[in-house]
Amino acid sequence: MKQIMIFLTSFMLLAMTGQTALAKEVQVSGSLLGKSSQEQAKQQVLTSELITLYGSKDSAELTYQIPAGASSGNQQLVIEYEASNLLISPSSLTAVIDDExxxxxxLDGDSKRKTVKLxxxxxxSAxxxxxxxxxxxxxxxxxxCVRQDTSGNWIKIYPDSRLTLADSSEAKGTSLDHYPYPFAQSGNTAEExxxxxxxxPSSAEIEAAVKTEGYLKTVDSSVSxxxxxxxxxxxxxxxxxxIGVDKHWNGKVKKLLKQAGLQAKGENLLLAERVLKAEGKQQPVLFAQAASEYALTKKISVMTDQTYTGQLSGDTLSISKLQQTEKKESDKLTLENFGAGDTxxxxxxxxxAHYFYPASAVLDENQSAKLSLKLKKSETVQASAAENESASQAAELKVMINGQPHSVRLDELGKEDKNGFYHVTVKVDPKLLQKNRYIDIQFVTTGLKENNPCNTTDEEKWVFIDKNSTLSYAIKGMSPSADFQEWPLPYAGNQDQTTLIVLPDTVSQSKLEELSLVTESFGSEAQYSYTVKKSSDVTAKDAKGRNLIFIGGDQSIFSSEGEIIRSACAAGKERLV
Structure with missing residues (x-):
């Protein structure tokens, strides 16, 4: 086991030692495992939408993910395509994997839908x-000198193009390097x-579980x-x-922890990923264990905050100290927040590609929103504009936000800064940002293809979009309101004074589901907006000056500590029973 101390310096976790390893295997009783991970997710979609490419030259970028433990043989990419019947030789479609x-x-003009298996x-297959x-x-x-760039020059890539995993694939488990995979995975619509x-469960265990669920759903909104x-x-x-405190386990989990030799020490949070195996079956399991509720509460963000999750490694980590991250700006998102790199x-x-981020639930639709782009463009784009005015007028960058285009003229970018970047501001309708549960951003160029058939040079025209480009919007006021039309305000979005959600002392499955629905409605601010306590754990100090949400009726909420909670309500700003 690696004993590590994690500090945050410029958003980097330091003092991680040891080598990355695949998840260790633990042999268990055959009665413990149901269906095997071999039986799940044998296919992985490559694109969720129809892709159309236009000639004379065009390309599309896709990704696939091979699970750890998968067989290195018999894996296939299946591409479903259909091309225009006007195409003649030497028309072609080339598949390149990892630059090879x-x-x-x-493509010879046969317009039938076809399948190619790679x-x-x-x-x-690594x-x-x-x-x-x-x-x-x-x-x-x-x-x-024949023009080829007409509307009849196209090929379509269908959304049932897929990765097919071999039946001999082994465990679906992986190391912490790839967390939250295999527990959530973008692009796979069948994850459970x-x-x-x-x-x-204690207050700390409930909060840790619900925040973990919330994080998994930011990665894959369709995960069950x-x-x-x-x-x-x-x-x-x-x-x-x-997820839990060691002393609270009494049955199968206690036995599993002992069998795997896992025990949290001191105030450390133990993260351990293992593959359980029995009678040809196997399933990945991630243990998040602490010796105390305090340790679980203070360090669970290593599993729920993107600042930390991207820097996990190995199969076992013991986290002794976690430096708190800076407060996230609730009114600003970078493209990197969307999962985009420099593009x-x-x-x-x-x-x-399409980039997604959960929509803000506290965005003010009556205030302005904007996308601030940090761009570079090739010299050939500039030369083209100078030589051909009509071509330059057609050259633009289209920013697709939830399917709505926003145009940026590439000949009107203004002056470069000292580092060669152009800075462009695009106005965005704030209502558009709340149109769907997730904000979808995609970048498309038009007018950059060579329109002169006698020009045979291969000078590439490109636009570079920096990952630090930002989407900014206004946040609604946090003043108390009894109007449900303003939901989730004033409960979501306040990182300085988080909302206190109070549950009954006896928490049923239905109450956990209600809690999940409430926190999910907080939008992208959820992870930073609330804490959870069972009613008997709440003191007047906990509730003072905070917004309160009660899940459950009076009799279930106001238990033996009811008088304390009743008096605390007067100190709170809001409550929902």
Whole structure:
């Protein structure tokens, strides 16, 4: 086990030692495991929407992910496509995986929908993420100086294009390097995960479980999460996260921890990923254990805050100290928050991937919003504008926000700063940012393709978008309000004084589901907006000056400590019973 102390310096976790390892295996009784992870997620979609590429040259970038423990053989990429019947030789579609050309398909005017299967080699089947580039070259008419960039020059890539995992794939488990995978995974729409908590969970355990669920859903909005208590745990038949304080386990989990040799020490939080195996079945399990409720509360953010999660490694970590992160700006998101890195698109790759982030629930629709872009462009874009005015007028960057285009003229970017960047502000309708549960951003270029068929140079025209470009919007006032039309205000979005959510002392499955629905309605601010306490744990000091939400009726909430809570209500700003 690695004993580490984690500090945050410039958003980096330091003092991590040891090498990354795959999840260790633990042999268990065959009666404990249900279906195996081998039976799950044998297919992984490559794109959720139809992709259309236009000639004469265009490309699309996709990704796939190989689970740890998967067989290195018999993995396939299946590409479903259809091309224009006007295409002639030498039209082609080339598949490139991790910068290595894999196959070039001849496109000869047959407009039928077709399927191509690409067998992956050992390096392309290695654990982790891989890039797929589909490069289209379309020719419609023979001859010198013939224009090829017409509306009939196209190929479509269908959304049922997929990665097919071999039946011989092994455990779906992985190291902490890839957390939250395999418990949540973007691009896979069939994930199911269980979160196991003690039979009588404490306030700290409930809060840790619900915040973990919230984080998993920011990665994959379609993931299905089921809460299971220790006594309800009959079989482990899906990827499972076990969250709790050591002394609160009394049954199957206690036995599992002993069998795996796992025990939290002192005020450390223990994270350990293991693959349970029995009779040819296997399932990944992540243990998040602490010796005290205080340690669990203070350090669970290592699993729920993106600042930390991207820096986990190995199969076992014992976290002794966690420096608190700076407060997240609730009115500003960078492209990096959306999961985007620095992005380059242009003549040969006209569109980026789609990037998603949970919509803010406290955004003020009556105030302005804007996208501040930090850009660079190639010299050839500038030269084209100077030589051909009509071409320059067509050259633009389109920012698609929830499907709505926002245009940036590439010949009107103004002056560069000292580092060669252009700074452009795009107005955004704030109502658009709350149109869907997630904000969807994509970048597309138009007018950069070579329109002169006699110009045979391969000078690439490109636009670079810096990952620190920001989307800014106004936040509604936090003053108390009894109007449900303002929900989730004033409960969400206040990092200085988080909302206190009070639960009955006896927490049923239905109460956990209600808590999950309430916190999910807080939007992207959820992780920073609330704490959870059972009624008997609440003091007047806890409630003083804070907004309160009560889940449960008077009789279940106001237990033996009812008088303390009743008096505390007068000190709180709001309450919901």
């Amino acid at each position: 050309p894999v196959k070039t398909l001849k 067998n992956l080699n050992k390096s392309q 654990q982790g993420y891989h890039n797929v580039s589909l490069k289209f070259y379309g020719v419609m008419k023979e001859g010198v 995960t269980a979160i196991v908590i003690p039979d009588n 999460i089921a809460y299971v208590t220790e006594s309800e745990l009959k079989k482990i038949d899906k990827p499972t996260i076990v 380059t698109i242009g003549a040969d790759k006209t569109s980026s």
